[in-house]
Amino acid sequence: EAQVTQNPRYLITVTGKKLTVTCSQNMNHEYMSWYRQDPGLGLRQIYYSMNVEVTDKGDVPEGYKVSRKEKRNFPLILESPSPNQTSLYFCASGKTTQYFGPGTRLLVL
Amino acid sequence: RKEVEQDPGPFNVPEGATVAFNCTYSNSASQSFFWYRQDCRKEPKLLMSVYSSGNEDGRFTAQLNRASQYISLLIRDSKLSDSATYLCVVSPTGGFKTIFGAGTRLFVKA
Numbered sequence: 001e002a003q004v005t006q007n008p009r010y011l012i013t014v015t016g017k018k019l020t021v022t023c024s025q026n027m028n029h030e031y032m033s034w035y036r037q038d039p040g041l042g043l044r045q046i047y048y049s050m051n052v053e054v055t056d057k058g059d060v061p062e063g064y065k066v067s068r069k070e071k072r073n074f075p076l077i078l079e080s081p082s083p084n085q086t087s088l089y090f091c092a093s094g095k096t097t098q099y100f101g102p103g104t105r106l107l108v109l
Numbered sequence: 110r111k112e113v114e115q116d117p118g119p120f121n122v123p124e125g126a127t128v129a130f131n132c133t134y135s136n137s138a139s140q141s142f143f144w145y146r147q148d149c150r151k152e153p154k155l156l157m158s159v160y161s162s163g164n165e166d167g168r169f170t171a172q173l174n175r176a177s178q179y180i181s182l183l184i185r186d187s188k189l190s191d192s193a194t195y196l197c198v199v200s201p202t203g204g205f206k207t208i209f210g211a212g213t214r215l216f217v218k219a
Contacts, residue, residue, distance in 0.1 A: 033207065040117075042196065042211035043153070050205055058206060090152060096141070098207065100152035 002027050004093050006101035013081055014109050021076045021104050023091030031095040032074040033058070034066065036087040037103075043090065049074055081108045110135055113199050115210035122217055126187045130213045132197030133179045141200040142173055142180050146193045147212065153196055156182075187217045 004025045013019055025032065033048040035058075045058030049068040063085055065077040074093075078085060086108045092098040115132045122128050134142075142159035157164065159171040159180050170183040184191055197210035 031205065035209070037150075040211060043209040045207055045209075048205055048207075056205065059208075088150060095205070096158075097155045098145075098153075100154070102152055103150070 002099060004091055004099050004101040006089075006091050006104050008104060009102060010105045012107045012109065015082055016080050019078050019081060019106075021078075021089060021091075021106075023074045023076065023093075023101055024072050025074075025093035025099070026072065027093055027099065028071065029093040029095070029099075030071070031093070032068070033092045033098065034064070034074070034076045035090045035092065036060065036085075037090060038087050046076070046089075081106075083108050111211075112136060112208050113197055113210040115195075115197050115213045117211060117213060119214040119216055122187055122215070124187055124189060124217055124219055126217075127183065127185045128187055128215065129184075130182045130195055130197075130215075131179050132181070132210050132213075133177075134197075134199045134208075135178070136199070136201055137175075137178060139178075139199045139201050142171075143198040144169075144171055144180075144182050145196040145198055145209075147196055148193050153209075156195070184215075187215075189217050189219060191215060192217045 030051045034046040035043040047066040049055040089104045091101040144156040145153040146156045147153040163172040168185045194212040196212045
């Protein structure tokens, strides 16, 4: 079954405590992407990756890092989370049709 | 001005009604257009791509107007299960970025 998985699904953390949200896909897609979704703003692209070791900034990259060491995985790293990064995060795989993971709800206190 | 703009709604319609959403985009070089559906803060799912000639999938019709830089989605014979948020998506020419509209909320009532 074609799938994009994200972990954790829910996370409460404190300001400054580094965290990683994992994303994995089993469709052999070259293109993967991270979005955040906030009320009234829709989905905004954080980073995307065109292939292994190839990543680029989206519209809201500040405060985030990504890596793409394997085709199937595309983790999102928040080195020093702040309350304004409280949001719903989606990982997506595929370019023409994007398949989304179930989302990660993050609360930064 | 936002790159992709949608009327946030909500649109409240009775079952069986026809409803239309528009979405405008600012980058005239945009190449790819899509409509996604999102249920209640779940993950978005592709509803349909939008082609220059217009395309139809059952009760859903999507159209692109490049001159006026908008795309539209028409839903005929609305069902309760059509209640969702509809997201307009645009990708620039040759680019890898994807830009989502903020979404239009639809409520279909019995």
